Amino acid sequence: MEIAVISGKGGTGKSSISAAFATLQKEVVLADCDVDAANLYLLFNPVCEEEQIVISGQKAVINQDKCIACGECIDYCRFDAIIKKDDKVSIVETFCDGCLLCSRICPQDAIDIIDEDKSRIYAGSFKNGKMVYGRLAPGEENTGKIVSKVREKAKQIAKEFGIKTIIIDGPPGIGCSAISAIIGVDSVVVVTEPTLSGLHDLKRTLEITTSSNLQTSVIINKCDINPEMSSKIEAYCNQKHIEVIGKLPFEPLVVEAMVKCQSITDFAPDAEISKLIGNIYSKIRATT
Amino acid sequence: MRNLIVKIAIASGKGGTGKTFISTNLFNVLQKQEMNLALVDCDAEEPNAKLFLTEGKLKNTYEVNQKVPVVDESKCTYCGKCAEYCNYNAIFFLKEAKVINVLEDLCHGCGACSVACSYSAISEKNNLLGYVNTFEFSPKSALIEARIKVGVYSSVNVIKAAIKKASDFNLVLFDAPPGTGCPFIQTVVQADYVVLVTEPTPYGLSDLKQSIETLKGMNKSYGVIINKAGLGDEKIYDYLNKENIPLLMSVPFDKNIAVSYSKGELLTDLNSEWEEKFSQLYNTIREEYGNSSN
Incomplete structure (x- = not known):
């Protein structure tokens, strides 16, 4: 099963949430598809086992x-x-x-x-399973192609090691790299924030996921920054029959966890935010 | 010092660091000083600048199209040369079964298939990629927004068209798309100076390094703005010091700033101190650019 976490707008907390999902899952292949700003390897420091050249x-x-x-x-x-x-x-x-x-x-x-031929994809192990990530060489451009290669590799590894769950950390935007990251996945989770920009970008992102008939749910992150805007986003999703699967408050612990190179659910398992993310992940598993 | 900087790109590797926050406030301050300038919103996948710059009046909308081939099967001999010429796998071709289909999403509009065809079986039609919207603030200042149609793969042509529309202004700011892929490159390649907006977190630092590597390869001069200062750690400051990269401005992490941003408000309209700081930012950029190009 492939679960893709995307956002439309950047900086909504997509990678922190994917990292939490990946550590809540005992055995996982984590595919970092934000290839021109890949970050999850910083967190999990995977032991690299394979390097593959991509002709971009x-x-x-x-x-x-x-x-x-x-x-x-x-x-x-x-x-x-x-x-x-x-x-x-x-x-x-x-x-x-x-x-x-x-x-x-x-x-x-x-x-x-x-x-x-300077772009690369890497595959390796981390504590919860396997990880695949790409690196776009400076000046090379075809991110969509590298995203597809990362996903291909992740599927191959999942099959080889009998791992059933693939979590994809997608890129921002709605262009070729975002589309390549979500085509054919079983579940798309869109992380948004309660800002005017967040709502604007969410609408465009949901247009993509619904026109591709993908099972989609929404997380409103930092929901307490602007509760009124949060309600607006919820109302919009209801109207479009898309489930808001959870709301998360702004939590400085999330940044602290990032600095300590851990997912929030590993760093502070008993914190309220970790419990909320745990509930969201269980719901996603149950509905997919 | 050089006379006037013509084009300044405001960019970031990591998304959500505050590119649009910086570019809209900088535009707002300079526009009020009656400068002759345009802000080009080059984040064509998710253009947001207009949400903050509400006073601009829509002056015109320009459609950006791309040519895609249409195969006339009454003339096609199924020789397959067009499929061979297409370097994007956009022509699906089965010789024996006499199947030829254009996969429009994959087409880049290069025209190679038309050149390949010896039987005049390929003509071209226009496919809509997106829009360039121009919003006027005064006779001297405008916001030019690149906006791709939802579902279009590449924003590059729409970005290029928007930048072209800004060629008559003395000063042009680009609100660049995130990342370091084609949309980013096609924007910053046209800039004289690049302002990288980042945040003091491990993700922010890692993405900043990747952006800088790309800019170095393109021989661009650049400086850094740290947004949400106080969050995260100090490593980014060490990096800037070590690499001798100018820190142009620092904006503290402040929940009030985040809240006003969420409502679509401009900090420089709410607070005269910040108005002064953004005005100063422009001077700093000009100085840095002057130094780097000496």
């Missing part, structure tokens, strides 16, 4: 020995990635989308394609 994409590079600066490629490139300056044609790496069209049409065969 491709880039075109001009071979200046062959290029006659005819500029034909410039007309074909739709990403404005090719420029001509002082009779020299060159490719702006940041804008190149890796479509390869320029290399296909170049009459001089002067454009080479190189793989972007």
Whole structure:
């Protein structure tokens, strides 16, 4: 079973809650799919057992020995990635989308394609099971692809070790990396906060999960920051027939636990907040 | 010192550290000083700046489209060259069964398939990716919002279009998308100076390091704002000292600030002390940029 924790808006407490879920589950594969800001390895310090290269994409590079600066490629490139300056044609790496069209049409065969191969995914063990996480190399871009690879690896490990639960810590936003993190999961948990931005982003996130027919529930974190906004969010979810599966107060202990590199439920198992998170997790297990 | 900074990106690796809080307050203060400026909300997946900058009047909405191929099966010979040219696996093709389908979600609109086709069987249509909304505050200042349509995979084209719309302003602020992936890169690549907003927690520090690594590779100059100071630990200060990275401003963790943010209020409207601090922030950024580009 795959449970994905996402948020739309960043900084709502998604990773702290995924970390708590992962330590409440005795045996788990934890997949950190927030690949351009992966953090859970800091908490669990997994013993790395496997490193895998991910080809995140491709880039075109001009071979200046062959290029006659005819500029034909410039007309074909739709990403404005090719420029001509002082009779020299060159490719702006940041804008190149890796479509390869320029290399296909170049009459001089002067454009080479190189793989972007610096991004990695890692798999290892931590105290509650296995962990998979990705690392986007600086300057490489295809996060959606790396997210898919992290999930693929997590599933493979789950099968290999007979582990039944996969918890996915997803990225913020609603673009390709967020979509890649939730496609086909059994349960999506959206963590939001009672702010205008939180509600705005939640609405867009729920549009994605409902249009993909995913079993979805919502946690309102830091609910006491603005109780009125919390009620608004609850009313919105009710209207959309989406369950608010729990509300959590702002709790400085959560930050303290992070500093001590522990999940909140390990750091303060008897604290009210840990009990609340425990209840939420049991409910998710029961409804999935 | 250089004359005028043209483009300042406000960014962060970790989400929710306060990018929008900083960029909307900075815009608010400078706008009141009647500067000629635009704030571009480049967080096209979840654009929030307008929630705080309520006074702007919608001036125009511009649609951003992408070309996607349409296959005319009466002309298609099922040669498969288009599928071979497509580097995004967006053309699903079975030769024997004569099946050809365009998977529009995967298409990047590069046009390679049209070039590949020798039988004029591929034409193109426009698919809506999102909108660029311009809100005017005065004849001299505007908020330009990039907003993808829900369900669209990549925000890059919409971000680029929004940034293009801001080219007539003397000063442009970008509220950047979180992370270090394509949306972040396509935003900061256009900036002269990057302000990284972080928080003093292990997550904040780890993500800050990753952002800085990316910016170094792009030869960008940058400084840091620590938000929610007092939460977490001191390690981030040690890091900034050691790496000689300028700390541009520090905003304490304060429940009152969090509450006013939750309601969509601007701190610089509520509190003249903060208005002064944000005004000073702009001067600090200009100085830092001047130093780094000498």
